[in-house]
Amino acid sequence: MDHVAEPTEQGRCADAAEIAAAGADEHFIREAEKIAVALGRMFPGLCEVVLHDLRDPQHAIRAIENNLSGRRVGDSATELGLARIADPQYPSVLQNYPNRFPDGRPAKSTSIGIKNAAGEYIAALCLNLDVSVLSPVTLALANLVATDTEHRDQPLESLRNRNARELRQAVEARAAERAGTPRSLSREDKKTLVQQLHTDGYFDSRDAAQTIADLLGVSRATVYNYTRRPSATPPSEGSS
Numbered sequence: 001m002d003h004v005a006e007p008t009e010q011g012r013c014a015d016a017a018e019i020a021a022a023g024a025d026e027h028f029i030r031e032a033e034k035i036a037v038a039l040g041r042m043f044p045g046l047c048e049v050v051l052h053d054l055r056d057p058q059h060a061i062r063a064i065e066n067n068l069s070g071r072r073v074g075d076s077a078t079e080l081g082l083a084r085i086a087d088p089q090y091p092s093v094l095q096n097y098p099n100r101f102p103d104g105r106p107a108k109s110t111s112i113g114i115k116n117a118a119g120e121y122i123a124a125l126c127l128n129l130d131v132s133v134l135s136p137v138t139l140a141l142a143n144l145v146a147t148d149t150e151h152r153d154q155p156l157e158s159l160r161n162r163n164a165r166e167l168r169q170a171v172e173a174r175a176a177e178r179a180g181t182p183r184s185l186s187r188e189d190k191k192t193l194v195q196q197l198h199t200d201g202y203f204d205s206r207d208a209a210q211t212i213a214d215l216l217g218v219s220r221a222t223v224y225n226y227t228r229r230p231s232a233t234p235p236s237e238g239s240s
Contacts, residue, residue, distance in 0.1 A: 025122045029053055032114055032123055033063045039127065040065020048128040052081045054121050062123070068130055069101050077124075084113050084121040105132040163205040170202060171215045183217040190216050194226035203227070 033051050040049035048068040052060040060077035077085070084090045092113040099109040107128045114123040174193050175182045185193065194212060202208055213220045 021116070021118070025055065025116050028114060028116060029062060029123050032125055036063045036125055037065055043129075046130055046133060048130070050126045050128070052077050052124040052126065054081050054085050054123055057082060057085060068105075068107075068128060070103075078126075080111050080126075081124055084124060088115070088119055088121060090121070099128060101128070101130070105130055106135075107131060163202070164207065164211055167197070167202050167205065167208060167211055168215060170197060170200070171212060182215045185216070190218065191226040194223055195229065198227045 029051070036049045036051040040047065043049075044066060047066060049063075049065045050061060050069075050071070051063040053062040054060060054077060057077040059074045060081055061071060061073050061075045064071060064073060080094070090113065092115070094109075094111045097109055097111075099107040101107055108131050109129070110127045112125045113121050114125065116122045171182050171193065174196065175185055178185060178189055180189075182190075182193075194216075197203065197208075197212065202212075205211075209220050209223045213223045216223070
């Protein structure tokens with residue numbers, strides 16, 4: 001009767017480690033499968049999401065949402081999947097590269113490689129966006145926002161309040177004369193500036209006070225207080 005050698009302690013430990021690693025890999029892929037399903041259901045009919053199990057390249061497709069390519073669960077890995085299996089140093093993320101569905105529709109694709117704790121590629125999550133659906137929309141929007149090239153660089157008019165624009169320029173110019181910005185001016189300088197603007201007629205605009213207040217960083221009431229000039233002091237008795 002032949003004697004069957006019992007596995008050594010070292011062999012049992014190696015087997016246990018291998019089983020644990022395989023279990024961890026499967027856990028990674030199951031979690032990635034949840035992501036694939038959720039992403040696909042967020043973009044129905046627009047973006048195909050495919051999860052490849054690279055541990056079995058002949059039957060790599062583990063999940064496919066929004067099936068736009070005609071593939072099925074259990075189909076083989078693509079060239080990118082095979083490249084990752086062959087080379088752990090292959091780029092983990094390939095972003096927004098041009099692609100094409102079997103029926104000729106253009107696509108924009110992103111492929112994300114998933115490694116295990118040992119640094120080996122075990123899965124790939126791939127997104128294939130059907131850009132043929134978006135192209136007519138893009139063209140329509142481009143036509144909608146297009147303007148005549150003749151006046152593109154020099155608009156014929158400004159749609160903003162002309163007085164407000166001139167007021168802002170006046171405030172900034174007067175602040176620059178004092179080597180500062182409107183908000184950095186001292187209280188006295190702000191008061192002098194407001195009084196000058198009042199004298200120059202800038203308060204004729206309905207919203208002038210609020211515009212000046214915003215520029216100077218003060219309240220509207222403060223601006224109106226600044227416009228009040230102190231009354232002349234009456235002469236004292238006995239003065240000549």
